[in-house]
Amino acid sequence: QYQGLSGRSTNEVLQLYSVHGQQQTLQRKSVITQLHRAIQRLKRDLKSLHSFALELSKEFQHQCKTYLYQVLTVVQRIQLQNEAMQMFQLKAFDLEQSLQEVTERYEKEKHKRRALHNSLVELRGNIRVHCRIRPLLPFDTAARHTVAQDRQRNFSEKVAYAADDETVLVKCNRPGHASINKTFQFERVYNASESQDTVFADVAPLLTSLLDGYNVCIMAYGQTGSGKTYTMLGPQLEKNPAFSTENESELGIIPRATQEVFRLISEKPPGSYWVEVSVVEVYNNEIFDLLAKESCGRVYGVKRDVVTTREGKSDVPWLTYETVENASEFLHLVNKGLQLRARNPTLVHAHSSRSHLVVTLTITTIVPEDNTGISWEDELISQKLNKEVSCAVPQKIRENKSTFSSRASSPASSETTEKQRQIKTKLQLVDLAGSECVGMSGATGAALRETSFINRSLSALADVLGAIAEQRAHVPYRNSKLTHLLQDAVGGDAKLLVMLCISPEQKYLTESMQSLGFGTRARQVHRGQVKKKNLPVLSRAK
Numbered sequence: 001q002y003q004g005l006s007g008r009s010t011n012e013v014l015q016l017y018s019v020h021g022q023q024q025t026l027q028r029k030s031v032i033t034q035l036h037r038a039i040q041r042l043k044r045d046l047k048s049l050h051s052f053a054l055e056l057s058k059e060f061q062h063q064c065k066t067y068l069y070q071v072l073t074v075v076q077r078i079q080l081q082n083e084a085m086q087m088f089q090l091k092a093f094d095l096e097q098s099l100q101e102v103t104e105r106y107e108k109e110k111h112k113r114r115a116l117h118n119s120l121v122e123l124r125g126n127i128r129v130h131c132r133i134r135p136l137l138p139f140d141t142a143a144r145h146t147v148a149q150d151r152q153r154n155f156s157e158k159v160a161y162a163a164d165d166e167t168v169l170v171k172c173n174r175p176g177h178a179s180i181n182k183t184f185q186f187e188r189v190y191n192a193s194e195s196q197d198t199v200f201a202d203v204a205p206l207l208t209s210l211l212d213g214y215n216v217c218i219m220a221y222g223q224t225g226s227g228k229t230y231t232m233l234g235p236q237l238e239k240n241p242a243f244s245t246e247n248e249s250e251l252g253i254i255p256r257a258t259q260e261v262f263r264l265i266s267e268k269p270p271g272s273y274w275v276e277v278s279v280v281e282v283y284n285n286e287i288f289d290l291l292a293k294e295s296c297g298r299v300y301g302v303k304r305d306v307v308t309t310r311e312g313k314s315d316v317p318w319l320t321y322e323t324v325e326n327a328s329e330f331l332h333l334v335n336k337g338l339q340l341r342a343r344n345p346t347l348v349h350a351h352s353s354r355s356h357l358v359v360t361l362t363i364t365t366i367v368p369e370d371n372t373g374i375s376w377e378d379e380l381i382s383q384k385l386n387k388e389v390s391c392a393v394p395q396k397i398r399e400n401k402s403t404f405s406s407r408a409s410s411p412a413s414s415e416t417t418e419k420q421r422q423i424k425t426k427l428q429l430v431d432l433a434g435s436e437c438v439g440m441s442g443a444t445g446a447a448l449r450e451t452s453f454i455n456r457s458l459s460a461l462a463d464v465l466g467a468i469a470e471q472r473a474h475v476p477y478r479n480s481k482l483t484h485l486l487q488d489a490v491g492g493d494a495k496l497l498v499m500l501c502i503s504p505e506q507k508y509l510t511e512s513m514q515s516l517g518f519g520t521r522a523r524q525v526h527r528g529q530v531k532k533k534n535l536p537v538l539s540r541a542k
């Protein structure tokens with residue numbers, strides 16, 4: 001452009017310059033205007049940004065507040081819930097405590113009720129019936145082949161349960177059979193897990209009664225293998241058929257009862273009590289004295305008979321009674337008798353349960369002649385006994401340990417003076433033979449004969465109970481040696497406890513139902529108050 005100015009006039013150049021200046025001014029102005037507008041826009045943007053930021057912060061504050069409020073509410077709620085939880089915990093604790101109290105009270109009431117029931121049983125002279133359901137055992141499955149074909153199915157299914165400690169529940173659903181759902185009530189029911197200790201704890205009060213002047217009889221009833229011998233003696237060892245004292249907790253009623261009797265006697269004045277033992281087996285309706293000795297002193301089973309004395313009591317003349325002074329002497333003697341029972345060649349029973357075993361402890365004490373026997377527990381009399389009666393009797397008996405049942409010739413009874421008389425109480429411990437039905441066991445020959453003798457004796461026992469229950473004038477004690485031998489215990493003045501033993505499996509259902517039926521009938525027998533029988537006749541009392 002400036003090169004183009006050469007040759008032009010000054011005016012033209014000036015004109016050109018001014019036009020160019022104006023153009024530049026115009027350009028600058030427009031740029032400034034644009035800038036100004038941009039600044040204005042920016043200002044506006046900034047303003048709106050500012051107000052947006054303000055609003056955002058306001059909103060943020062607001063939301064913060066809201067959240068804080070919510071957090072606070074939640075915290076409060078949690079606190080409230082915590083408090084409620086604590087309240088609940090306290091309440092649960094209270095409830096737990098009151099439940100415990102109620103349970104304790106219930107247990108107490110149950111004991112009271114049981115004590116009252118026992119007094120009622122006592123007043124009515126009822127037979128106490130306890131029932132023990134043994135656990136399922138390995139041999140239940142192993143013994144399958146001995147069971148009849150139609151009973152093989154569901155062989156190890158459990159059908160008998162202890163519903164509670166007084167109820168047996170028999171529950172059986174077999175296809176093609178009517179379903180059974182029956183309950184049986186007894187004074188006490190033991191489930192499979194209840195120990196020998198527990199069983200004995202319920203038996204022990206009877207032993208106190210024994211020393212208070214009552215006769216006591218405890219008998220185990222049930223089919224073979226249901227746990228009678230286990231309950232009465234303890235587990236049987238392979239080599240030694242009798243009980244062993246190795247495992248004390250497994251000992252049965254017989255050894256424990258003896259220990260308890262001697263413990264109770266040890267609390268009495270020394271020399272005022274003494275204990276004699278006899279061991280008898282009833283096999284094929286014959287009575288065997290398992291403590292009888294040959295002239296050389298070796299024991300061998302001797303057949304004895306049972307008679308009724310003039311007083312109407314049953315007695316076994318010439319039965320051997322051995323005086324024992326402690327439980328281990330007793331165990332030793334009974335072990336000897338039991339070994340004989342298993343070895344006796346005339347008794348070909350493979351299983352000891354083919355005979356009834358009756359172990360009798362006779363406790364003799366001396367009381368003043370004019371004493372009716374009611375207050376003979378009195379401490380004063382006991383002391384008097386101690387002084388007057390630390391008499392020669394026990395010592396004499398100790399010198400001549402074996403005595404016989406013809407009590408007139410017994411050195412013990414001949415020692416009575418004018419002031420004293422002897423009171424004898426008997427504890428009979430009976431392990432009955434198995435109650436299974438004939439035909440079911442598939443027995444033949446000698447075994448069948450044994451089974452039929454057992455069944456006859458057990459049905460004689462049921463008949464006797466039936467006759468007493470119906471208060472018939474004649475009670476057929478003499479139909480069987482077993483009932484004749486146990487006459488005083490079953491029908492007389494003894495406190496009688498029947499321990500029903502039950503195998504829980506399905507295959508023994510018939511036998512279990514039979515045993516439960518026997519127990520139920522036994523419970524219904526009211527024999528009248530046991531002690532009343534010894535009181536003077538009513539006419540004299542009036």
Ligand code: ADP
Binds near residue numbers: 192222227228230231
């Ligand atoms: P029973 O005398 O009625 O024929 P046993 O007393 O000989 O029967 O019992 C048969 C088997 O069952 C034995 O081996 C015995 O040890 C076992 N037995 C019985 N009852 C129980 C029980 N309550 N707990 C554990 N084993 C038992």
Ligand code: MG
Binds near residue numbers: 225
């Ligand atoms: Mg047995």
